[in-house]
Amino acid sequence: MKLELSKVVQGCRLGLLTAIEQTAQHSLDVPGCLLFTHCATVPHLTQDTLHTLSNLPAVTQVTLNCLAEHHEVLEEFKEGVRKFAGLHDTALYCSLHDSATTNPAGHITNKTVSVWGSGGRMELTVAKFMALQAAIKPDFYQSMADGETWQANTSRKRVRKAVDRTLAHLDECLILHQKTQELKQAKIFGVVEGGNILEERVRSARETAKRPVAGFVLDGFQSAAMKQDLRSQLITAVTAELPQEKPRLLQGVGRPDEVIACVEVGVDLFEGFFPFQVTERGCALCFDCTVTTDPETAGTSPSTVLESNEERPVVEEPKENGDSCPENMTRFEMNLNDKRYREDLRPLVEGCSCYCCKNHTRAYIHHLLVTNELLAGVLLMLHNTAHYLRFFRALREALANDRLQDFKRRVLQ
Amino acid sequence: MAAVESGTCEGPAGMSAVKRLSHAAPLALRILAECPVSKARACVLTLPHGPVNTPVFMPVGTQGTMKGITVEQLEELGCQICLGNTYHLGMRPGPELIEKASGLHGFMNWRRNLLTDSGGFQMVSLVELSEVTEEGVMFRSPYDGKEILLTPEQSITIQNSLGSDIMMQLDDVVSSTVTGPRVEEAMHRSVRWLDRCIAANKNPDRQNLFAIIQGGLNADLRKACLDEMTKRDVPGFAVGGLSGGEEKDDFWKMVTLSTDHLPRGKPRYLMGVGYAVDLVVCVALGCDMFDCVFPTRTARFGSALVPWGSLQIKQKQYAKDFQPIDPDCQCATCKRHSRAYLHALFKSDTAAMHHITIHNISYQLTLMRSVRQSIIEQRFPEFVRSFMRRMFPSSEQYPSWAVDALASVNIALD
Numbered sequence: 049m050k051l052e053l054s055k056v057v058q059g060c061r062l063g064l065l066t067a068i069e070q071t072a073q074h075s076l077d078v079p080g081c082l083l084f085t086h087c088a089t090v091p092h093l094t095q096d097t098l099h100t101l102s103n104l105p106a107v108t109q110v111t112l113n114c115l116a117e118h119h120e121v122l123e124e125f126k127e128g129v130r131k132f133a134g135l136h137d138t139a140l141y142c143s144l145h146d147s148a149t150t151n152p153a154g155h156i157t158n159k160t161v162s163v164w165g166s167g168g169r170m171e172l173t174v175a176k177f178m179a180l181q182a183a184i185k186p187d188f189y190q191s192m193a194d195g196e197t198w199q200a201n202t203s204r205k206r207v208r209k210a211v212d213r214t215l216a217h218l219d220e221c222l223i224l225h226q227k228t229q230e231l232k233q234a235k236i237f238g239v240v241e242g243g244n245i246l247e248e249r250v251r252s253a254r255e256t257a258k259r260p261v262a263g264f265v266l267d268g269f270q271s272a273a274m275k276q277d278l279r280s281q282l283i284t285a286v287t288a289e290l291p292q293e294k295p296r297l298l299q300g301v302g303r304p305d306e307v308i309a310c311v312e313v314g315v316d317l318f319e320g321f322f323p324f325q326v327t328e329r330g331c332a333l334c335f336d337c338t339v340t341t342d343p344e345t346a347g348t349s350p351s352t353v354l355e356s357n358e359e360r361p362v363v364e365e366p367k368e369n370g371d372s373c374p375e376n377m378t379r380f381e382m383n384l385n386d387k388r389y390r391e392d393l394r395p396l397v398e399g400c401s402c403y404c405c406k407n408h409t410r411a412y413i414h415h416l417l418v419t420n421e422l423l424a425g426v427l428l429m430l431h432n433t434a435h436y437l438r439f440f441r442a443l444r445e446a447l448a449n450d451r452l453q454d455f456k457r458r459v460l461q
Numbered sequence: 462m463a464a465v466e467s468g469t470c471e472g473p474a475g476m477s478a479v480k481r482l483s484h485a486a487p488l489a490l491r492i493l494a495e496c497p498v499s500k501a502r503a504c505v506l507t508l509p510h511g512p513v514n515t516p517v518f519m520p521v522g523t524q525g526t527m528k529g530i531t532v533e534q535l536e537e538l539g540c541q542i543c544l545g546n547t548y549h550l551g552m553r554p555g556p557e558l559i560e561k562a563s564g565l566h567g568f569m570n571w572r573r574n575l576l577t578d579s580g581g582f583q584m585v586s587l588v589e590l591s592e593v594t595e596e597g598v599m600f601r602s603p604y605d606g607k608e609i610l611l612t613p614e615q616s617i618t619i620q621n622s623l624g625s626d627i628m629m630q631l632d633d634v635v636s637s638t639v640t641g642p643r644v645e646e647a648m649h650r651s652v653r654w655l656d657r658c659i660a661a662n663k664n665p666d667r668q669n670l671f672a673i674i675q676g677g678l679n680a681d682l683r684k685a686c687l688d689e690m691t692k693r694d695v696p697g698f699a700v701g702g703l704s705g706g707e708e709k710d711d712f713w714k715m716v717t718l719s720t721d722h723l724p725r726g727k728p729r730y731l732m733g734v735g736y737a738v739d740l741v742v743c744v745a746l747g748c749d750m751f752d753c754v755f756p757t758r759t760a761r762f763g764s765a766l767v768p769w770g771s772l773q774i775k776q777k778q779y780a781k782d783f784q785p786i787d788p789d790c791q792c793a794t795c796k797r798h799s800r801a802y803l804h805a806l807f808k809s810d811t812a813a814m815h816h817i818t819i820h821n822i823s824y825q826l827t828l829m830r831s832v833r834q835s836i837i838e839q840r841f842p843e844f845v846r847s848f849m850r851r852m853f854p855s856s857e858q859y860p861s862w863a864v865d866a867l868a869s870v871n872i873a874l875d
Contacts, residue, residue: 087809094815096534096793118805121781125801132805134797166808391558403531407570411562415525415554422529422811 049188049235049262051078051295051316055447059284059312062447065295068139069187070233074106078295079311079447080440081302082109082141084148084320087118088133090433091324092425095134100403101434103441107187108138109319111146112180113163116170119180128185142186144193147270147300148321148328156196158213174217178224181231188235190265192217195299197243198273207243210268211252214241218259235262237297240286243268249282253289263295266315270300279306280313287314304335304380304439304459311443323432329374330417331381332396332428333435336458337442339451384428389414402434403427486696487626488669490728496841499870500720500747503836506728508626509667510566510574513541515728515749516832518740518825519576520757524549525559525569528757529815530822532571538792538822539830542574542626544752547619548583552604556622564624576752577625579616579658579673582634593633595650613654617661617670625668627730629699630658632673637705637712644677647702651675652689659693671730673701674719678711687722697728700748704733709862713746717869720747737766737828741848742866744832745841756825760817763807766824768851772800774817779804792823842872849874 053063065076083090083105090098098104110129115122125132130140145151145163155162160171172180177192194213197206218238225231238261242249256264266286269279279301290296298315301307302322310318326333374383382389382396395405396413404413404427416424439459446455489507496502506513520527520535521544527535535543545565550556554568562568565575584591584600591600597612613631620628631654633647655672662670672690676682690698700719703712716731723729728749734740735753743751756766763775765786772779772786785795786803794803794816806813835844845867853859856874864874 086812087806089806089810089812091810092529092812092815094534094793094812094819095797096537097531100533114809117808118780121801121805124781125783132799132802134799134802390554391561393562403533407532409562409568411554411558412525412568412570415568419524419549419553421524421526422814423526423531425811426529426531426815 049295051263051293053292057447057450057452059314060447060452061311061314061316062444063316065316068107074139076106076139076317077440077444078316079307079318079443080316081105081318081320081436082107082297083138084109084324085111085114086146087114088129088135090429092327092422092429097403097426097430101430101437103437104138105320105437106139107141108135109141109143110184110186111163112142112144112172112177113146113151113165115142115184116163116172116180117165117167119183122180122183125183128183130185139188140184140186141297142181142184142189143265143299143319144190145195145299146321147302147319148324150272153196153199156194156213161192161194161217174220174224177217178221178228178231181234182228183230185230186234188237188262190237190239190297191221191261193239193241193265193267195239195241195267197241197268198270202243204245204248207241207245207248210241210243211248211255214239214252215255218256218261222259222261237261237263237265239265239267240290241268242282242286244274244278244282246282246285249286250289253286257290261294263297264290266296266298267300269298269310271303271306273300276306276309280309283310283313283315290314303378304337307439308443308456308459320433320436323436324429325376326378326381326432327425327428329377329383330385330424330428331374331377331383331432332413333380333432333439334382334397335380335439336461337435337439337455338458339442339446339449339455384410384413384424385417386414396431397435400431400434400438402431404431404434486665486669487667488696488728490726492725494837494839496745496836497839498842499745499867499872500717501744501832501836501841501870502747502749503833504728504749506749508542508574508669510572510626511541513574514830514833516740516744516829516836517542517750518735518756518829519544519750519752520822520825521546521752521754522569523754524553525565527822528761528818529811530818532569534793534819535571535822536573538819539826540573540822542576543571545569545575545577545623545625546583547577547580547616547623548587550577550623551580551619552602556619560622560624564622566624574626575623576627577620577623577629579629579631580611580619581616581631584611586634593647593650595653597631613657614661617658618663621663621668624664627669627671627697628658628662629671630655630673632675632701634675634702635677637678637702637707639677640679644679645682648676648682648686652686655690655693655695659695669696671695671697671699671728673699673732674723675702676715677702678707678715680714680718683715683718684722687719691722691724695727697730698723699730699732701732703731704753709860710865713742713862713866713869716743716748717746717866723747735825737825738849738852738860738863740825740828741832741845742863744836745845745867745870745872756821757818760821761814763813763817764821765803765817766821768848770852774800774803774813775807776804786817786820787824790820790823790827792820794820794823845872846875
């Protein structure tokens with residue numbers, strides 16, 4: 049795995065991650081996001097509907113909580129999750145948890161972590177964790193980690209323990225990784241823990257960086273756990289300890305404003321769960337992520353250029369009509385459950401080229417939500433994924449053209 | 462194999478009294494082939510939104526959507542016509558909005574043909590508080606509790622707003638297990654309501670109105686209804702009031718009686734039939750069109766249709782079964798995914814349902830295409846025999862009603 053940085057501006061790293069797998073056919077632009085899945089399927093989507101989207105991320109994320117219960121099946125199948133799930137053209141990253149859901153706390157021991165699948169809790173030792181990776185056969189995966197530091201009032205002692213355990217797990221994972229034939233071509237990412245305690249974050253980063261890892265997962269920074277100021281401060285300290293040439297993947301952060309702030313402190317990769325969360329509350333991403341187009345890049349990526357300001361959809365103030373507003377709705381989305389869209393025959397976002405916007409209206413999506421029809425999830429997931437990927441493309445374009453401040457103003461307005 | 466062009470009326474002399482409306486009905490039926498043994502036939506039914514090859518199975522998209530499948534996927538499956546339900550769409554989002562969106566075609570962005578039912582069936586089956594009078598069906602809205610009267614005129618007005626290619630008359634539906642004078646009353650009322658529907662159709666030049674033959678399980682009443690309704694110059698006929706829990710022995714006899722008396726030049730639609738065996742037998746009895754929620758509904762419970770029955774994908778036995786649902790199936794699901802993966806995905810995501818829905822629609826449409834091809838190639842009876850051999854482990858397990866029904870049209874099973 050190789051990260052080629054083409055530009056570093058004000059802490060933001062623009063570049064290309066190559067040689068993600070042994071055959072080196074996939075590359076990933078950074079800053080960028082992975083393709084979020086449930087059991088290797090983008091939620092709601094079949095391969096046909098998914099591939100109506102162009103420029104999909106070259107890396108698909110699978111999670112152990114979905115896959116652990118199928119361990120025996122995967123062992124018998126022998127050819128890994130990619131083939132098991134009928135995926136052809138993608139690299140595979142395996143994480144421990146699914147960032148779209150929160151897990152109950154209090155189930156971590158010195159030797160084990162727990163994941164929750166459809167059948168309930170499963171306890172994983174390092175041996176079991178590595179056996180699972182051998183059956184899944186990802187191109188890269190995070191090492192086993194104790195990330196249970198996100199609750200308010202987590203003590204310094206508990207945070208220190210999380211760092212120690214995670215380092216111990218990493219060492220064990222590395223030993224087993226070397227011995228596992230099935231993982232010969234896979235890469236391992238070390239996990240940086242440390243809760244909200246600066247010294248622990250630094251210690252975790254410094255120690256992890258000493259190990260032979262291909263990249264870093266920054267854990268315990270999820271949106272609900274801390275304010276962005278603190279997150280930025282901690283990540284700044286963490287990335288200062290990490291080698292420039294290895295990628296940093298941040299878990300649990302997906303809001304566009306937080307993504308930008310984290311890119312500014314040196315994060316390269318994000319998980320793609322945010323569009324899924326927006327979809328599940330019946331909302332559509334509609335924030336402006338236009339960049340004033342550079343004449344040189346104009347025409348090469350027309351989909352990042354939206355219509356002029358007058359045509360922009362109304363971004364609702366989430367607090368406006370309190371009772372009808374879905375929980376956790378952000379100002380980057382519109383609530384299609386709202387009656388105001390009942391007779392709105394416009395596409396979700398004017399100028400958007402996704403399958404949903406090209407073929408369907410707000411009124412139709414509203415109708416599908418009101419009648420609880422499965423197609424609502426399909427169409428919203430398509431649009432939200434398209435919009436989110438467009439946001440990342442526009443972010444990279446802004447970095448390339450030194451227009452980050454413009455871009456931020458637009459997104460954050 | 463003489464091809465017969467139809468669409469103009471050719472009724473008995475006595476029908477001059479009945480208002481002729483379908484002179485230029487937006488429908489043409491071309492019979493490509495008729496089975497020399499049974500009553501099966503293969504036709505091309507041309508409707509305002511393109512041709513429909515019959516015999517045809519029409520998937521049901523109740524609320525203006527095919528259960529998680531996009532219209533593009535449905536087109537790719539080769540679907541030429543699907544259903545929408547007037548009762549549901551009339552309630553939500555309502556005819557005004559759909560009209561504003563250029564009809565149901567525009568609202569759901571479906572370019573091919575649509576058939577809408579009258580709304581009457583759902584009222585009787587879904588709504589407890591419904592009362593049928595000569596004026597119409599009175600029911601209480603499940604959404605706001607208001608009392609609503611659905612008259613034949615209103616049903617047609619809503620269907621005119623939906624803009625479907627085929628509309629169904631409002632009929633007086635009684636459960637097929639009911640007997641006695643209520644059945645006769647409903648039959649006569651359905652005839653009177655047909656006339657009111659014909660008169661109410663504002664778009665006879667672009668929307669076809671089908672009559673529905675009623676009469677319960679009583680051959681005399683069915684015959685009387687057929688006599689009356691075939692006097693009307695409607696573009697097509699449906700056989701209604703069946704597939705509601707009656708004995709299969711009664712069911713097939715009513716079907717064959719109906720096709721015996723329906724005009725050869727018009728399409729025959731058997732409502733609510735969708736099990737593979739029923740489809741094949743009723744094609745032999747002369748029906749052209751079928752609809753049923755079963756294939757798509759059962760898909761969402763993990764039941765995948767195959768030539769030998771069905772697979773319950775969620776059952777443990779498929780957890781390590783790495784073959785496709787049906788190795789011979791050409792659908793997108795079978796070309797990419799294994800039973801084991803679908804089994805696993807059912808625990809994680811709704812996309813698992815979509816995969817099975819696609820497979821099941823593909824199964825139904827492929828079955829009907831094979832039936833049709835065999836009729837055109839004059840080998841339908843042999844097709845039926847091999848279909849039955851594949852579906853049942855042994856001939857002892859053939860349902861006796863199917864054996865009898867097929868024998869009645871000269872197809873002997875082995």
